[in-house]
Structure formats: structure tokens, C-alpha cells
Amino acid sequence: MLTNYIKIAWKVLLRHPFYTFITLFGITLTLTVLMVVTSFLDHLFGPHYPEVKRGRSLYIATVIQTDSASTTMSSGPASFDFLTKYAKSLKSAERVAIMSNFSFSNAYANGKRIKLNTKYTDVDFWSVADFEFLEGKPYDETNVRNADHVAVITDALREQYFGNDAAPVVGKTIDIENINFRVIGVVKGSPPTRLYTYSDVYFPYTAPKSNYQEKGMRGRFVAIVVAKSAAERKDVQAEFDSHVARIPKAEYSEDKRFNMLIVKADTYFDHFINMFTRSDKDRVALYGIVGLVLLMIMGLPAVNLVNVNVSRILERASEIGVRKAFGAPSKALLWQFIIENVFITFIGGAFALLLTLVVIHFINSSGWIAYADLTINLPVFAISILVCLVFGLLSGVLPAFRMSRLKIAEALKV
Amino acid sequence: MIKLQNVEKVYRTSSIETLALNNINIDVKKGEFVSIMGPSGCGKSTLLNIIGLLDAPSKGQIEIDGSPVKRYTDKHLAELRNRKLGFIFQSFHLINDLSVIDNVEIPLLYRNSSAKERRELAQEALEKVGLSNRMKHFPKQLSGGQKQRVAIARAIVGKPEIILADEPTGNLDSAMGNEILGILQKLNTDGATIVMVTHDEAMAKKTDRLIRLFDGTQVS
Structure with a gap:
């Protein structure tokens, strides 16, 4: 038929x-x-590269402080301190990485200004995001502890800054905002549409100007939490919600301006949608x-x-x-x-x-x-x-x- | 086998009402070869369409095998046409995009028969009309007589008890017409009940019984 x-x-x-x-x-x-x-x-x-684990990842990227009538609201990325206390401590997660939201700097090569996207990350960032290292390796806990001036750069920046003569650049220095950083690794860059992993240069979070020591709820950092499996993301979300629920009001009320704290560990899609929507309606x-x-x-x-x-x-x-x-x-x-x-x-x-x-x-x-x-x-x-x-x-x-x-x-x- | 009681067919438009058939009463017995005759526009084809359940009467009742068809739904009517009836049309109505054998298989598509079974039955039907050597041809490659023989094969492939032929020789020359009538007579001898519409007196005389229509009314 x-x-x-x-x-x-x-x-x-x-x-x-x-x-x-x-x-x-x-x-x-x-x-x-x-x-x-x-x-x-x-x-x-x-x-997709380098966020290939997105299928089992959760994103903690926005902290909202508000009052119950939603008359006053303060929202933005979290502080490093907040994420260390409430995200890094998640027992049900396989790994948690903290990275700064995007920020910008300038570098100068042969008198020419190069506009850069910069990112401060912890060591787990390199496990959560699967970057392909073309040269060298990522920074480790020792670099972080010592606040070493080291940087991982992308292949595009390598070409712009050092020229494309194919010579290795690991060990060379790069001057960014008048600070010399030693190049420790070169990765294949990622598209700017992957907001939380995209950058031209990556520094340990202890590098200058990261402001990681700031206290309070909000700051300039986000976290990617990788669960053991896609299904186990629910457990991680529940654990994170319970962590947030236990935060004393005094920590986020800011002189009683706010009485509600909204922070979610969302899938990337939900997180993206929540950037434009506040309610189910x-x-x-x-x-x-x-x-x-x-x-x-x-x-x-x-x-x-x-x-x-x-x-x-x-x-x-x-x-x-x-x-x-x-x-x-x-x-x-x-x-x-x-x-x-x-x-x-x-x-x-x-x-x-x-x-x-x-x-x-x-x-x-x-x-x-x-x-x-x-x-x-x-x-x-x-x-x-x-x-x-x-x-x-x-x-x-x-x-x-x-x-x-x-x-x-x-x-x-x- | 086929019984029509007080059948009437009226065509209505917004301004005109045309009585195409008026008080038709027919009883065709099993195994009969009946012809319906009359001048153009007297309602012969309309009557055949009603007998073949292709059109519904405005009034009256049709019985096929003793069952009144008014009670049937679209699905049941389709099943009844598929199992009991086979049609032959004056203009053949073959599907030009399908080969001869695919055309013949059409009635079997709406039964639960396998592709192999369909092919075998279609070959058998084409053999009966002497066209087994044209199976892969397309209708456009055939003569008028050959097309009508394909149409007959299609009508008989499902082994229906009733064959309804609407001027089956109307588009053919007399030699070819006689050949087609010969095939129909053979089918009748083999047990099929046949109702044929014709305007050819000579053809009609070769059938068992003649029903004459004039202006939508049965005159004999």
C-alpha cells in the first residue's frame, strides 16, 4: 500500500x-x-566544546535579593565567597567550578592595543570545561595558592599577541594592564555564545583585580556544578536549595532592605530562559x-x-x-x-x-x-x-x- | 441480489430542481446479466451509480443481498463496494501514473492481502482478459480496447459477485466492443451478476433482460 x-x-x-x-x-x-x-x-x-558536560551540569549565575512585595530588587552574579560556602560544599555534586563573569582588559603588542575578554577561575574550571590544550597545561592549586601571575590564553590571542610563527609560547610573558603574566597554557578558543567559559585569557582567581575576597551575596562570579548524571541533577538542586534556605536572613537583608534571597542551580536552558523571565507567567x-x-x-x-x-x-x-x-x-x-x-x-x-x-x-x-x-x-x-x-x-x-x-x-x- | 424500491433521485441547485430518477423498482437476480437502456440524459448512469453505492438516492431503498444499505456508514459502504461490487467505466478511469498491474491491484489494496497475494490475483485477472503480457505497461501505452480489458481485470480481481458496467463499449469500435461484451458474457457464465448500461440496442439484446429508461422513468 x-x-x-x-x-x-x-x-x-x-x-x-x-x-x-x-x-x-x-x-x-x-x-x-x-x-x-x-x-x-x-x-x-x-x-558543545568546551561545555560538553552541559547535559549533567547546573548553573548558579544569578543572585536575587528582594522584598516580598518585589518593590526593591538587587540581582547579579554571586560573590566568590557565596559560591565557596554554598556551591563548593555540595556533597551530591561530582565537581563544582567557579569562574568570573566576563570582564575586559587591554594588552599591547608592538604598540597595538588588543581588547581582551578575561576570566578568573578556580582549578576545577579546567575539569568542568573540557578545553583542548594546544600547548602547556592549566594552572594548578599551587599556582592558585601562591597567587602566581600565570595565564592560559587562547590560540587566537597567541596569534594576535605573539604572531603566527608557530613557535611555542608557553613560558613567555604577556603584559595585560601593566602586569606581566607567564603563559602556562594555550587552549583552542570557544565561541562567545558559551558565556561562562568564553574568554581570551584565563587567570587563577587569586590573580590581581579578581576581587575574590569581597564578602556579601553578590559579586562577579558564577558556578558550574557537574552532577554525576543528568538524573542526579535533581538531588544537587535539592541540596543547593537546602543550603540557600539555611542562610540566615541577616546575611542578605542588607539593613532590612531585603527579606528574600532567590538563587537557583538551573540547567543551562532554564538559566537562559530565567534571564528573560521572572515568573511562570x-x-x-x-x-x-x-x-x-x-x-x-x-x-x-x-x-x-x-x-x-x-x-x-x-x-x-x-x-x-x-x-x-x-x-x-x-x-x-x-x-x-x-x-x-x-x-x-x-x-x-x-x-x-x-x-x-x-x-x-x-x-x-x-x-x-x-x-x-x-x-x-x-x-x-x-x-x-x-x-x-x-x-x-x-x-x-x-x-x-x-x-x-x-x-x-x-x-x-x- | 440487487433490489431497488421506489428509488428517486433529485438534483437540487439554488434555483432548479431536476428529477433524474423517478420511482424506480428493479430486482436483479443472482447470475443475471441485465442491461439498462435509454437515450442520453435519461438517468442510466445515475441509476448505475445508485446501484453501485457511488451515489445515494433522494428517496427509496436499495438492498444488496437482502440488506438495506441505508444503515451503512462510509466505512461499511466502502467495504461493501470492495467485496461485492466491481466497476467498469466508459472512459476506463485507469490511473495513468500506475502500471497495468498496479492499476489492477487497486481493489486489493483495501483488503488485508499481502503484496504477494495481490500480485498473484492481479496476474490471474489479467490472464483472464488476455493481457498478461502487458503487466508492466502504462495505460498511455495501450489501445482503447486494451485499456477496457485492464479495467475489466480491475473489476474482477477481487472476485466480486456483481459487476456494474457503464457503457463499457461506448468508446470502442464495434469489433472491440464485441470482444469486451464477450468477456462480460464469459464472466456472467462463470457466475457473476452483471448490470450494464448501454445505448447500443444490439449489445443490449445479447443480455438476459433489458430495463428501459425514459426521462428518469422506468418504461420496461
Whole structure:
């Protein structure tokens, strides 16, 4: 039965090459947009270099101090002290890394200013984030304890600062804001879209200007907590929540300005969403808007395809009449046309996949996002297939329903 | 086998009401070969469509094998058409995008038969109409007579008890027409009940019984 449907769908495609071209062009373009968006979302939220453990990680990045009426609010990253006390002490976690939020510095090479992103981290940072070391190694506890002026730099900074003569730079010094740091390692850089691991240069948190000794709830640090497994993140969250719940009010009330402290250990996706939403209501609105945009992206071309499909199916009225006369129930015909449409959508999907590969290759090599690593991996591929299916159904159901309801005697007159 | 009682068919548009069939009473016995005759526009095809459950009457009752069909749903009617009825149309209504054998298999697609079983039955039906050597051809590669033979194979592949033919020789020359009638007579001899619409007196005379229509009314 399926073969029979697919044979017909294929023949129908070959019948009017120009119509077929228009149809496939529309499907391909729509699906390409959706596949590139999917790949970009995967780039943003998926477990990629160097945050490959994101699937079992939690992010503690925002401390909110507020009163119960939400009239006064103070929010931002946490202090090093806060994270040491309440995150580092998590027993259920496999490892906890603390790193500063992004900050900026300048370095000068041959009289030219190089603008730098800098990051202060603890030693666990190098276990939580899986950086590829091209030279040297990360700093260790001794470097941290001694507050050594050492730095790990990226390959891009190596090239900018030391030139690209391929000579090793480990052991050389780099002058940042008039302080000399000894280069201890060179890593392959990460894209700026990985906010908590991206930087040009990494220092031990005891290096100058890190302000790690500041007390209080808020500061400039965030923590990534790696659980033993994705499922065990729940236990880590519960333990962290209990740690936070036990913090005496006096520690965060700041002269009774605040009586609530909100700090969450969230998955990266939840953490990202929470940056834009404060309540469940906001979240529903955000999902609603995103859903609507996606529906528009798919819906408008789908409506167009519905029209093309209706006119194309009309010329098959005789076939519908014959199939019904020989015993096809309306439901079987409905499925036939849906399957045909999904088949055509999948052909468009195959073209879209090829086009997406070209587009993401272009994005990756354009330098638009440094170190961009957009890919078509298994989750992206699976979502793309799902998108094809949804698009196929969206554009196929209505024409199929109309045609399956056609009266046999009328259909056979055509 | 087929019983129509007081069947009436009215076509309505916003301004006109046309009585296509008026008080039709027919009783076709099992194994009969009946022809329906009448001038163009007298309602022959409408009547055949109603007998074949392709259209519903405005009034009256149809019985197939003693069961009134009014009670059936879309699914049941489809099953009844699939099991009991086989259709042959004047303009063949073959699907040009499918090969001869795929066209013949169509009725079997809506049964629980395997691909192998379908292929065997379709081959058998094509052999009966003498077209087993054209299985892989497409309808556009066939002559009118060959197309009608494919249509007959499609009508008989599911071994239905009733074959309904709407001017099966209307688009063919007389030699080819006689050949097709010969096949239908053979099928009738083998046990099929056949109702054939025709406007050809000579063809009609070769059948067991003749029903004449005039302006939607049964005159004999």
C-alpha cells in the first residue's frame, strides 16, 4: 500500500516539473530556515566544546535579593565567597567550578592595543570545561595558592599577541594592564555564545583585580556544578536549595532592605530562559511568542503549499473516484494524501539538509561568531525530521481532508 | 441480489430542481446479466451509480443481498463496494501514473492481502482478459480496447459477485466492443451478476433482460 502511494507521489512530482520545482523550492527554503535555527539553538544550548558536560551540569549565575512585595530588587552574579560556602560544599555534586563573569582588559603588542575578554577561575574550571590544550597545561592549586601571575590564553590571542610563527609560547610573558603574566597554557578558543567559559585569557582567581575576597551575596562570579548524571541533577538542586534556605536572613537583608534571597542551580536552558523571565507567567508568554514565531515561519509557507496541493489534487479527482469506487474508505484516502505530502516534504527536507550544511559551513567560516561550531548532529537531525513531519502534516491534512470527502459520482465525472 | 424500491433521485441547485430518477423498482437476480437502456440524459448512469453505492438516492431503498444499505456508514459502504461490487467505466478511469498491474491491484489494496497475494490475483485477472503480457505497461501505452480489458481485470480481481458496467463499449469500435461484451458474457457464465448500461440496442439484446429508461422513468 505504502509503495503504491509513494509511486503515485513520485509520478505526480514528475508530471509538472515547474509546479514541482515551486513546491520543493518553498519547502526547501522553509525547512532550511528551520534547520539552521535548530542548529543555532543546539549551538546555544547543546553540550558543545568546551561545555560538553552541559547535559549533567547546573548553573548558579544569578543572585536575587528582594522584598516580598518585589518593590526593591538587587540581582547579579554571586560573590566568590557565596559560591565557596554554598556551591563548593555540595556533597551530591561530582565537581563544582567557579569562574568570573566576563570582564575586559587591554594588552599591547608592538604598540597595538588588543581588547581582551578575561576570566578568573578556580582549578576545577579546567575539569568542568573540557578545553583542548594546544600547548602547556592549566594552572594548578599551587599556582592558585601562591597567587602566581600565570595565564592560559587562547590560540587566537597567541596569534594576535605573539604572531603566527608557530613557535611555542608557553613560558613567555604577556603584559595585560601593566602586569606581566607567564603563559602556562594555550587552549583552542570557544565561541562567545558559551558565556561562562568564553574568554581570551584565563587567570587563577587569586590573580590581581579578581576581587575574590569581597564578602556579601553578590559579586562577579558564577558556578558550574557537574552532577554525576543528568538524573542526579535533581538531588544537587535539592541540596543547593537546602543550603540557600539555611542562610540566615541577616546575611542578605542588607539593613532590612531585603527579606528574600532567590538563587537557583538551573540547567543551562532554564538559566537562559530565567534571564528573560521572572515568573511562570512570563515563561508561558515567552514560549507563546516563540511558538507563534515558529508557527508563522512554518504556517505561511504551509498555507501556500495547501493552495498548490489543492489545485494539484483536484486534477486527481478521477483517481479519488476510482479508489473510492473500489472500496477505499475516506480515512484511507486521507492517509494516502497525507503520506504523499509527507513524502514530498521529506524530499524537500533532504534538499534543505544539504542547503543547511552549506549555510552552517558559511556561518562557521564567516567569523560572524568566533569559533562557531554549528553542526547537524543527531539531535538536530532528529528535530529536523520532526519539523519535516510537522510541516508535511500542516500542509497536507487540509487538502487531503477536502479530497477524501469528494463525492464519488462527482469525482468520476471529471 | 440487487433490489431497488421506489428509488428517486433529485438534483437540487439554488434555483432548479431536476428529477433524474423517478420511482424506480428493479430486482436483479443472482447470475443475471441485465442491461439498462435509454437515450442520453435519461438517468442510466445515475441509476448505475445508485446501484453501485457511488451515489445515494433522494428517496427509496436499495438492498444488496437482502440488506438495506441505508444503515451503512462510509466505512461499511466502502467495504461493501470492495467485496461485492466491481466497476467498469466508459472512459476506463485507469490511473495513468500506475502500471497495468498496479492499476489492477487497486481493489486489493483495501483488503488485508499481502503484496504477494495481490500480485498473484492481479496476474490471474489479467490472464483472464488476455493481457498478461502487458503487466508492466502504462495505460498511455495501450489501445482503447486494451485499456477496457485492464479495467475489466480491475473489476474482477477481487472476485466480486456483481459487476456494474457503464457503457463499457461506448468508446470502442464495434469489433472491440464485441470482444469486451464477450468477456462480460464469459464472466456472467462463470457466475457473476452483471448490470450494464448501454445505448447500443444490439449489445443490449445479447443480455438476459433489458430495463428501459425514459426521462428518469422506468418504461420496461
